[in-house]
Amino acid sequence: MDTEIIAAARGLNHWFGSGEARKQALFDVTLTLPRGSFTVLMGPSGSGKTTVLTLMGCLRAVQDGSVQLLGQELNGAAEAQLVTLRRRLGFIFQAHNLHESLTAQQNVMMGVQVQGAVSEALAAKAADHALGLVGLANRTTYLPANLSGGQKQRVAVARALVGNPALVLADEPTAALDKDSAADVVDLLKRMGAARGTTTLLVTHDNRILDRADRILTLEDGRIVKDESRPGAG
Amino acid sequence: MSRLLQWLFGRLPIGWLQLTHNRTRFAAALAGVAFANVLVFVQLGIMNSMATATLRPYGFFQADIMISAGDANAMSEGGNVARQWLLQAMADPEVEDGIGLFVGNVPWDRGDKDISLTTFGVDPARPAFLAPEIAGDLALLQVQDAALLDRLARGMSRDQAAGIRPQSPLSFETENRTISAYATFAGGGGFGGDGYMLVSDQTFLSLFPKRSSAAPDHILLRLRPGADVAATVGRLHKVISDPSLRIRSFADAGQEDLTYQQTRRPTGVIFGFGVLIGVLVGLVIVYQVLSTDVADHLREYATFKAMGYGPGFFLGVVFEEALVLGVLGFVPGLIVGTTILTVMARITTLPLAMTSSMAITVFLGTIVFSALSGAIATRRLAAADPADLF
DSSP, rough: OOOEEEEEEEEEEEEEGGGGGGGGEEEEEEEEETTEEEEEEEETTTHHHHHHHHHHTTOOOEEEEEEEETEOOOOOOOHHHHHHTTTTEEEOOSOOOOOOSSHEEEEHHHHHHHTOOEEEEEEEEHHHHHHHHOHHHHHGTTTTTSHHHHHHHHHHHHHHHHTTTTTEEEETTTTTTHHHHHHHHHHHHHHHHHHHHHHEEEEOOOOOGOOOOOSEEETTTTTEEEEEETTTTT | OOHHHHHHHHSSOOHHHHHHHSSSHHHHHHHHHHHHHHHHHHHHHHHOOOOOOOOHHGGBBSSEEEOOOOOOSSTOOOOOTTTTTHHHHTTTTTEEEEEEEEEEEEEOOOOSEEEEEEEEEOTTTOOOBBBBHTTTGGGGGGGGEEEEEETTTOOOOHHHHHHHHSSOEEEEETTTTTEEEEEEEEOOOSOOOHHHHHEEHHHHHHSSSTTTTTTEEEEEEEEEEEEOHHHEEEEEEEEHOOOEEEEEEEHHOOOOOOOOHHHHHHHHHHHHHHHHHHHHHHHHHHHHHHHHHHHHTTTHHHHHHHOOOOHHHHHHHHHHHHHHHHHHHHHHHHHHHHHHHHHHHHHHOOOOOOOOHHHHHHHHHHHHHHHHHHHHHHHHHHHHOHHHHO
């Protein structure tokens, strides 16, 4: 049986700047993400990891090449189509990017309410459940300022997963965390992803979490130089 | 407030939560919006006071048509009109009655300073041309050198005004004559004079010996009930052979006077610019508050955009903020604006006051301009790729 492909990039090139300052960041990048896979994209700073992630997550317009996401081509897609597709993704950023004036519960509710007409009570219930899964059931009313770095990132994980996304895109989610917190967050992401059949693409240059990946792609100077499968990892 | 906004917008009241998260900044933002409101209120108050002061003397009279000299841009400006045109106008079948209206300024020595009374001379036997409040006392003017005095004139104390009665008139010297005020009416100081006085046409001519009874400043006409004012004006234009005369309805005369004061007199133009600058400064303040707020939360907004929230959501959040700032900034702005206008009115005796139409206009203007500012402030957010905003 063929494995369903959630996202795929083919012959992806990308440039930044214009005129004399125009610089190519990606060169003919091709990769596929099968359903349920947990892929780590690693490489040195400036190698193009985040660019790949933002292109595959509809956060940046595709300039050249093809990105297929959930069966839809992103190159030339209309803004409205991109907005709709983003609702089926979960994002986790290096800086948690929680809204400072919203409680943990309200931040996670934003991940539910983006799906459309969901009652407040139902959104709050889903948020509490997601926060419970990441071990923050007793922190639902806390503002981000009153949470530790690891707790904030766990709220971000709950926010990313609460809408049952098809694909989770995580950009350096452990960069600001200590070793234990980093391991917690990645384990959480992998465990919840596996339970829900969610595909995960995690960008990092944090070697501490590589043993959790079941596939590692290495990017250097905008090119994929290594594609290593690690079945049964983590 | 949080519940109300949640019900109103059907989602978490992010704008409200965002604004109130930093109480100090929220207070500063409200102070900014309130200040903008106060600016506009004060300028509008001054502008309105000019309109009130300009139209006030028209309220002393009841007429349908006014004939004035070609250069009479205002009631107390311009040349005279030959009385013969009054007789000519009376020949029109729709004209019921007419009088000559004399206008001049007399000084009144109030001890520490002279005040200027805009004085109207009318036929004391024609009460139908005067407002009901004045008409009842008009017969008193049949006595030579009798006057009705503005009880709200600058320098007139309330007690002094209350003491003026036919049995106890207030007499004062002006233009080498002793004038006796037997009753009062409500006028008030304006931009061109300190108050008003009403005398008979004969007394007026005694005060202004160079003026002639054959040449009043204006002619007032009353038409028969049901007569068409515009049609009569049209006929009078044909009958009266002096093309330089201004023949218009009494209401139009007031409006033309007001337009002249507001657009061609330096004070009016200055006040008009005051309102414009007040609105512009207010707009800049509101825009600054909202755009700073958007800029400060760009990372969070970018995250929401990445999550799949569309441009309508961000506009909604900023409109919510605009609504909160507009409503909560309006209340202190209204209180301070009313206080300033009241104090200014007391000091200047100008008709400065907060009116409900001013309050509603400024409130709606604040909401609309806040929303527009918010929409402009979110343009960068709407245009950028989420990845460029982190």
